Amino acid sequence: MEHGHLAVSTRTRWYDGLTPMHWRVLRASFLGWIFDGYEALALVVVLRPMLHSVLSPEQAASPTIYAGLVIGITLLGWGVGGLVGGILADYVGRKRMMLWSVFLYAVFSGLTAFSSTFWTLCALRFLTGLAMGSEWSTGIALLSETWPEQARAKGAGFLQSGFGWGTLTAVLVWYALSSTQPLGAETWRLMFVLGAIPALFVLYIRRGVNESEKWQRAVREKRWSATNAEPAAGATADSGKRPFTLAQLFTEREALRRTLILLALSVVTTVGWWAISSWLPSYTVAIAKAQGLPDALSWGSKVSITYTVGAIVAYMLAGFIIDAIGRRAFLSLSFVGSLVTTVITYKLVNNVEAMMLVAPINGFFTLGCAYVWMAIYPCELFNSSVRSTAISVVFNAARLIAWVFPIIAGSMIKSFGGVSQAALALGSVYLLGIVLPWFLPETRGEGMPD
Missing domain, CATH: 1.20.1250.20 (MFS general substrate transporter like domains)
Incomplete structure (x- = not known):
């Protein structure tokens, strides 16, 4: 390989x-x-x-x-x-x-x-x-x-x-x-x-895009292992029998370890982002009303736009940054930035002018950096025959948890005593994201595994 x-x-x-x-x-x-x-x-x-x-x-x-x-x-x-x-x-x-x-x-x-x-x-x-x-x-x-x-x-x-x-x-x-x-x-x-x-x-x-030669070669040569650390569970060199890709992520020991850590990081990203972004417009509107500003509702749309612009900047720069400092350092620093900007947004900001300055910085970390790693890092941790399965599990499994949040949002805000308290409480999940990346292998400068 x-x-x-x-x-x-x-x-x-x-x-x-x-x-x-x-x-x-x-x-x-x-x-x-x-x-x-x-x-x-x-x-x-x-x-x-x-x-x-x-x-x-x-x-x-x-x-x-x-x-x-x-x-x-x-x-x-x-x-x-x-x-x-x-x-x-x-x-x-x-x-x-x-x-x-x-x-x-x-x-x-x-x-x-x-x-x-x-x-x-x-x-x-x-x-x-x-x-x-x-x-x-x-x-x-x-x-x-x-x-x-x-x-x-x-x-x-x-x-x-x-x-x-x-x-x-x-x-x-x-x-x-x-x-x-x-x-x-x-x-x-x-x-x-x-x-x-x-x-x-x-x-x-x-119609003008070719199929992945790397994936075709892995299938043709019956390279079924999920990672390069160990052979595929349930497969032998003689039979070439292909295991079920989803099962491989949870039966091969190294694949399981990587999958669980990445899933935890995905949950950190999704829970943190949902708490920050979904409540940010209404929280900004409430600040605008408290200031007595005319057309207070418009501030919700304005802050959403600036938040998204900050994320786009992060997406465009992330590939350069992550290649310069490494995958694990990028992830850890992304969650440090997410935690700090969340505290500033929901604890220290008390007027819409300041919010318009803070929102794009918050978006840079909580939506930009906190998500873009999933497009870069997990691909480098799994082999071609299970790569799509692995990255889809990492990216989508958290959504199977997050989909209930919009349904229970009102109850959560009431339980925590307000939007800012709820956002700060859920935003504390970023602490976990700061630590977990260091339990994964660094892949900067290495080729994609076959």
Whole structure:
């Protein structure tokens, strides 16, 4: 197996050696992730008018319950779809799974526009999440297995930034639609129609993307072990029998150790981000009202935009930083920054002017750095025959926990005694993230394992 320390390159530019095929892989995966980001935020920005259209009079008496349900069900579908799609990509290929993911996502997103009842809406949101869940893991696996070592982390960071650009696109599109109201109270439906149209374009782009040769070679040569540390459980050199990839992560000892640590870090990221970002707009609006500012509600949108801009900056820079200081140091420092900025945001800031300065720094750490590592580091810890399964488990398993948060948000805030207290309490999970990375192997400067 090829897995060793690479000689220091004499190239001075990180993008030397990248071919048109490399850029097509990035462009295709990047656009797919933009549409996923758009889809994720579209649901949030149209939530109020959408529920007004689909809730019955009896249901409309408890709007917060149904708002939490539809968001939670979408996250659940996203998590399940990501796990299933990631596993399938290790059996049928990265490219094929991406094509199906984008196609089905486009179909179900478009059908969401025709929802007439709340439960129809929930069913379509679950199916949309199910379809788009595997978009990320298959795109990341394909890019990591095709890009050269000196550029791979940078490319993964650029790919990850697509989600931030997608959320910004959703904000801008909804601003334009809500200002003009072409369909009156039903204008929200256009958000999902528009979300489906560009996703279909990715199908054309991906016709020019090749399948991962690294994955094909691993399957052809029957390299079934999850890591290079030990042979695959349940497989022998004579039979070449392929174990179930998901089971391998929990039966091979070194794979299990890595998987559990990465899962814990993913939970840290997801719980911390959910507590910080989902409550930040309403917390900012409350500060604006306390200051007696006119149009206090607008500050919620403003702070969301600056928060996302901070994350995009982190995505674009992360590949360069992580290659300079190493994977473990980057992770640990990311959670240090997340913890510090969370304390500043929810304990020290008491006016919207200060919040607008702090929010992008918070977003840089809690959404940017705290997520981008999942696009770079786990790929380097698992072999090609289980790589898509491993990174989809790391990325999506936390969502199977996080999907309940929107449903119980109100109770949590009440239990902790307010938004700031709840955010600080949940943000303390970053302490765990500061320590755990040091129990994983450092992979900077090493080639991708086969």
